[in-house]
Amino acid sequence: MTDLKNFTPLVAVTADVREFGGYQWHAAPESYVKAVVDGAGGIPLIVPSLGAAIDIDALLERVDGVLVTGSRSNVHPTLYGETPDPRTEPYDPARDATSLPLIRAAIAKGVPLLAICRGQQELNVALGGTLISEVQDLPGRHDHRSPVSDVADERFAIRHPVEIVPGGCFARIVERDTIEVNSLHRQAIGQLAEGLVVEAVAADGTIEAVSVRDAPGFAVGVQWHPEYWVTTDAPSGRLFHAFGEAMRARAASRNLLAAE
Numbered sequence: 001m002t003d004l005k006n007f008t009p010l011v012a013v014t015a016d017v018r019e020f021g022g023y024q025w026h027a028a029p030e031s032y033v034k035a036v037v038d039g040a041g042g043i044p045l046i047v048p049s050l051g052a053a054i055d056i057d058a059l060l061e062r063v064d065g066v067l068v069t070g071s072r073s074n075v076h077p078t079l080y081g082e083t084p085d086p087r088t089e090p091y092d093p094a095r096d097a098t099s100l101p102l103i104r105a106a107i108a109k110g111v112p113l114l115a116i117c118r119g120q121q122e123l124n125v126a127l128g129g130t131l132i133s134e135v136q137d138l139p140g141r142h143d144h145r146s147p148v149s150d151v152a153d154e155r156f157a158i159r160h161p162v163e164i165v166p167g168g169c170f171a172r173i174v175e176r177d178t179i180e181v182n183s184l185h186r187q188a189i190g191q192l193a194e195g196l197v198v199e200a201v202a203a204d205g206t207i208e209a210v211s212v213r214d215a216p217g218f219a220v221g222v223q224w225h226p227e228y229w230v231t232t233d234a235p236s237g238r239l240f241h242a243f244g245e246a247m248r249a250r251a252a253s254r255n256l257l258a259a260e
């Protein structure tokens, strides 16, 4: 039988496609892969964004969870029924072609899923929702972009409160009514996908956290970046810890079933 405490989950981490030094790289920022180790007690496995060439069912048989990372790129507007526009660039269609099917399959199979920033936006689009762009230009909305700085700690500094929906799964994870979060985005959830439940909201109404309604496993999205302060900010640490615990619990139950 699997020892829950000592089990080290393997976590599929989505990759951006970037040009660098004359090569195409499939990469994830270090903060996410380190948060898998430090916050969830897992081993990160960066999955290249090769679209249909990745056998998602085979991947999900081997991993214990999926982390959908943030990225400066935006989900392609045609994926939520809108026309491409230079204002919504840059895009990363190879990432979209990999992460959207991966999200749907992970939810269907009950593989624990944590989706961060672009990841939350992908989760909403994958389930049929839409996005709004340039949130800061919309009436009554706040500026959710980060300050322009070469210093990561300044870009990822904690900047505004979000209210946690009472009684929801997120409230159970962080055990607070309000938390303070960082903010590095110019898009946000527009039409919420039917399959999602709002778990946290900013003062201007921006949807800051969601969960998947009736999901067979842990399936949470956040608009902020818990990975960055996972070792120093209690709510960020609790979220990654809950993700780790969900992966360990699923692995233990699968192991029990296999032993029967």
Ligand SMILES: N[C@@H](CCC(=O)NCCCC(=O)O)C(=O)O
Residues within 6 Å of the ligand: 069, 070, 071, 072, 073, 074, 075, 116, 117, 118, 119, 121, 146, 184, 185, 186, 187, 188
């Ligand atoms: N592109 C989307 C998603 C935002 C996101 O994931 N941001 C992370 C970027 C971190 C950085 O700036 O280094 C949007 O802008 O809404």
